Amino acid sequence: MSGNFRKTVFITGASSGIGKIASLYLCEKGYKVIGSSRKLGRLEALATEANKTRERFFPIELDINLKNGEPGCIEEVLPTLIDQHNSIDVLVNNAGYGLWGPLESISVSEMEDQFKTNVFAPFRLSKLLISNMRERGYGRIINISSVAGWVATPFNGAYASSKFALEAQTEALRMELWPFGVTVSSIQPGLFDTDFQSNMVQGMDAESEELPYKNLINRYRRKHKKWRKVIHDPIRIAKLIERIIESDRPRLRYPIGFEARAGILGSKIFPERIYQWMISRTSM
Numbered sequence: 001m002s003g004n005f006r007k008t009v010f011i012t013g014a015s016s017g018i019g020k021i022a023s024l025y026l027c028e029k030g031y032k033v034i035g036s037s038r039k040l041g042r043l044e045a046l047a048t049e050a051n052k053t054r055e056r057f058f059p060i061e062l063d064i065n066l067k068n069g070e071p072g073c074i075e076e077v078l079p080t081l082i083d084q085h086n087s088i089d090v091l092v093n094n095a096g097y098g099l100w101g102p103l104e105s106i107s108v109s110e111m112e113d114q115f116k117t118n119v120f121a122p123f124r125l126s127k128l129l130i131s132n133m134r135e136r137g138y139g140r141i142i143n144i145s146s147v148a149g150w151v152a153t154p155f156n157g158a159y160a161s162s163k164f165a166l167e168a169q170t171e172a173l174r175m176e177l178w179p180f181g182v183t184v185s186s187i188q189p190g191l192f193d194t195d196f197q198s199n200m201v202q203g204m205d206a207e208s209e210e211l212p213y214k215n216l217i218n219r220y221r222r223k224h225k226k227w228r229k230v231i232h233d234p235i236r237i238a239k240l241i242e243r244i245i246e247s248d249r250p251r252l253r254y255p256i257g258f259e260a261r262a263g264i265l266g267s268k269i270f271p272e273r274i275y276q277w278m279i280s281r282t283s284m
Ligand SMILES: NC(=O)c1ccc[n+]([C@@H]2O[C@H](COP(=O)([O-])OP(=O)(O)OC[C@H]3O[C@@H](n4cnc5c(N)ncnc54)[C@H](OP(=O)(O)O)[C@@H]3O)[C@@H](O)[C@H]2O)c1
Pocket: 012, 013, 014, 015, 016, 017, 018, 019, 036, 037, 038, 039, 042, 064, 065, 093, 094, 095, 096, 097, 098, 117, 144, 145, 146, 147, 188, 189, 190, 191, 192, 193, 194, 195, 196, 197, 199
């Protein structure tokens, strides 16, 4: 479909974690990968590794949060990329971060930033690629969501709100595009071994003395330490992405990691009140 490559894949947030591992894995498997980061330098090591024997990884500097009209924004860069590479067969909306803190403490601008990266950027990128995919009768849009896109936990309300929104986007877009051969899926990871936790942004007022959450936050931290021991290798997500690309009929959602599967299953089988109590008890 794309020269000598199996397909052309565009992955946002390729500089670290899931995006980096998936880029390298897909290059090794014969795909052409265009990977973005806000800083080109962060993609250097990956490009060197991926391009040892042949140019397969194409790094680009792209800040997915720049407003439409600003130099270097998505709307300016994407059409050029499509022209350069003839087509983009697969979009992996991976770039994202977690905003942490009691919802009462989160400012509107912090919440807006969370949505800009985790919701609006995937929306804008998908919009820009849909017509090209539709014209060719093939396309895969894969949104890296989270178990938090299905189950919200205390102090992760901002992040969960953004991933719930991404889930809704995935669900509606999937139905709109399947008549045209373009499929949309979400991957809902549990806890994976990346820089996600260390890159987590804490709301400015998350631990404000003027708010009454101190004890609950301390309890949350103690419990969370135990959960952090449960981490999986992101290569599993890279392999799943390949499976989705090659599947004739990809599913809507792919929970991955036992805690993600258990969390989602629990929300379906337990009565709401009991499930909320369980989540609350395991979180703080
Ligand atoms: N790791 C987990 O346990 C886990 C669980 C569930 C879901 N996820 C999801 O998986 C995706 C990838 O995360 P990861 O675990 O690989 O974390 P990571 O190691 O922190 O990597 C995040 C990537 O996203 C980009 N990014 C981060 N903040 C950004 C921002 N404000 N604006 C634009 N780009 C930004 C970064 O690129 P640059 O900084 O180079 O631009 C980086 O390459 C995210 O959407 C995350 O929500 C992760």
